[in-house]
Structures are given as C-alpha cells and as structure tokens.
Amino acid sequence: MTPPTDTTTAFRKLHVPGDPFILPCAWDVASAQLFAEAGHPAIGSTSLGVAAGIGAADEDRETLTATVDLAAALRRALPDLPLTCDFEDGYGDDPESVVEVVRETFVGDGGLIVDGINIQDSRESRMSVPSILAGKVSALKEAFPTLFVNARIDTFWIGQDSLGEVIDRIDAYVDAGADGIFVPGNLDLATIETITGRSRVPMNVLASPRYSKSDLAEAGVGRISTGSLLYRAAMSQALGSLQVLADDRPAETANVLSYQAFTELG
Numbered sequence: 001m002t003p004p005t006d007t008t009t010a011f012r013k014l015h016v017p018g019d020p021f022i023l024p025c026a027w028d029v030a031s032a033q034l035f036a037e038a039g040h041p042a043i044g045s046t047s048l049g050v051a052a053g054i055g056a057a058d059e060d061r062e063t064l065t066a067t068v069d070l071a072a073a074l075r076r077a078l079p080d081l082p083l084t085c086d087f088e089d090g091y092g093d094d095p096e097s098v099v100e101v102v103r104e105t106f107v108g109d110g111g112l113i114v115d116g117i118n119i120q121d122s123r124e125s126r127m128s129v130p131s132i133l134a135g136k137v138s139a140l141k142e143a144f145p146t147l148f149v150n151a152r153i154d155t156f157w158i159g160q161d162s163l164g165e166v167i168d169r170i171d172a173y174v175d176a177g178a179d180g181i182f183v184p185g186n187l188d189l190a191t192i193e194t195i196t197g198r199s200r201v202p203m204n205v206l207a208s209p210r211y212s213k214s215d216l217a218e219a220g221v222g223r224i225s226t227g228s229l230l231y232r233a234a235m236s237q238a239l240g241s242l243q244v245l246a247d248d249r250p251a252e253t254a255n256v257l258s259y260q261a262f263t264e265l266g
Contacts (some may be wrong), residue, residue: 008146011042011082011115015148015180015202017222020213023084023204025226027053028070029077031234033265034257042082042115045070049231050086060124064091068105073112084116084148089123095139100146116148118182121169125158130169134176141177150204151178156185163191167198174200180223186210189219196220 014021024040026032026050035043048058050070056062071085090098098119108115119140121133123190133151140149151173157164182204183195189211196203202222207229216224244252 002131004027007080008112008115008148011148012086012179014041014082015222017196017202017220018069018217020217020221020224020242021211022207023225024048024221024230025086026070026074027231029073030262030265032074033077035230036078036081037265042084043074043078043156044118044225045074046226046228046231047086047088048228052231059088059120059122061088061091063088064101064105070145071106071114072108082115083113084186084214085114087117087241089121089128089137090119090140092136095135098136099139099143102140102147105212112144112147114147116150116153116179117149120152120154121173122154122158127154127158127160130172133169137173137176137178147177150180150182151176152182152184154184156183156187160228163194164174170195170199180204182223182225184227191214192216192219192221196222228252 012098021041023042023044024035025044025046026035027046035233045067047063047067050066051058051060051063054066056066067085068088071083074083074222081124091101093100119133119136121128121130121234137149137151140147153166153169153173155162155169166183173181178201180202181195181199184206186208187205192205196219203220204223204225205216206227208216210213213224241252
C-alpha cells in the first residue's frame with residue numbers, strides 16, 4: 001500500500017464542490033513549469049497534447065510510454081506539486097491488467113509518482129457498459145487507496161445526450177470507489193447542476209466558452225480542467241505568428257515569452 005504524501009493530501013483537498021480549482025493540463029515539462037509559476041496549485045496532462053507530440057492518435061492506447069515519461073519528468077521537475085494525468089481507458093480491457101499497468105509504470109521507489117488519474121468509459125468513440133469501468137475503478141482503489149481516481153463519463157462527449165445514463169454511471173462509479181466524476185462535453189448549466197446535485201463526490205467539467213469559473217462554482221463544480229484547450233491555444237498562436245511572417249510583415253513578439261524566460265525555467 002502506498003501511504004499518502006503531502007501532494008496526494010493536498011490534491012484531494014483542492015476538490016471542493018462550489019469552490020472549484022482550475023487544473024491546467026500540460027503537454028511537456030516547460031508548459032507545466034509555466035503553469036506552476038503562474039500559481040496554479042496542481043498540474044494535469046492532456047492526452048491530445050501527448051499524442052500529438054509523438055504523432056499518435058488520441059485515446060487509442062498509443063500514448064502509455066509517453067504519458068508515463070511525462071509524468072516522471074514532471075514529478076522530477078515539480079516534486080512538491082500535485083500531479084494527475086489522463087490515463088485514457090486504463091490501457092487495458094480488464095481490472096487486473098489496468099492495475100498491473102499502473103504498478104509497472106507509475107510506482108517508483110517512493111511510491112506512486114502521480115496523485116491522480118482520469119480513466120474513461122469509452123474507447124474509439126464507443127461507450128462500454130458501466131460495469132467495465134466500475135470494475136477498473138474498484139480494482140485501482142483496492143490496489144492504490146491513496147490514488148485520486150477521477151472517473152470520466154463520455155456519454156455527452158461522444159454525442160449521446162442521455163442525462164439518465166450519465167446519472168446511472170455516476171452512481172455505479174461512485175459505488176465502485178471513484179473519488180471524483182468527470183463529465184466532459186458542451187453542457188448547459190442546468191445539466192451541470194443536475195449532475196453535481198446527484199454526485200456524492202466532487203464534479204469535474206471542462207473549461208467552457210459559455211461559462212466563467214464563478215458560473216461553474218454556482219453550479220456546484222469542484223474542478224475545472226483545461227483538457228487540450230491550452231495546447232490547442234498554443235498551436236493556434238504559433239500558426240498565427242507564422243502567418244504574420246508569410247504575409248511579409250515583421251514578427252510580432254510583444255506578447256510572446258522571451259527566450260530567456262524558457263532558459264530560466266526550473
């Protein structure tokens with residue numbers, strides 16, 4: 001059994017329904033360090049950013065090595081900061097294989113190198129029956145009691161807008177031991193309020209173009225994840241900067257971090 005550490009305890013305490021924290025999701029050490037220097041109390045990872053970095057498809061079980069390598073590098077660079085990572089569907093079909101993956105990849109000499117994981121109930125845009133993720137959650141909590149397991153429900157994410165199914169899955173995953181529930185998708189506030197009202201554990205949603213942090217706090221949310229937003233924003237800015245040069249204009253550097261800023265990281 002891995003004993004709780006200062007970071008695992010701190011990470012758990014961040015999840016307060018009605019007073020959410022923002023979880024910036026990094027794709028490399030530099031982005032994580034910048035987010036930490038900006039004052040964010042915990043760091044996550046974006047599976048899209050990790051997958052794009054190795055030329056792989058997102059959520060297709062091709063990112064395990066890259067995800068583990070990033071988590072280990074982040075733990076070395078930010079030893080005192082809570083870390084969580086996107087763990088796709090657990091990189092396995094059954095509870096035993098998922099536990100073994102965690103044991104072989106995320107357990108170091110000092111115990112778990114991450115404080116939490118997201119684990120989802122869809123694969124290749126198809127929902128699994130609830131008992132599959134429930135079994136994985138239960139096995140993970142039995143093997144690693146201190147690990148914050150955030151059970152991700154993808155019903156809305158893949159376009160199956162069934163609130164009733166989401167609520168059923170919340171109950172199943174919380175009964176299995178999930179520490180948090182993550183429901184990504186373009187949800188309206190009424191739906192979010194219904195979900196937070198039903199969930200017995202803190203609720204996690206994606207940062208939204210429709211609602212502010214205060215709006216989501218009033219809806220009872222406990223955690224706001226950026227997902228792939230920051231990675232996509234960085235890539236969009238890079239394309240914009242490149243287009244300026246292609247348009248035969250001088251490079252725009254006024255709002256760009258300096259070279260020195262990156263050499264001084266860490």
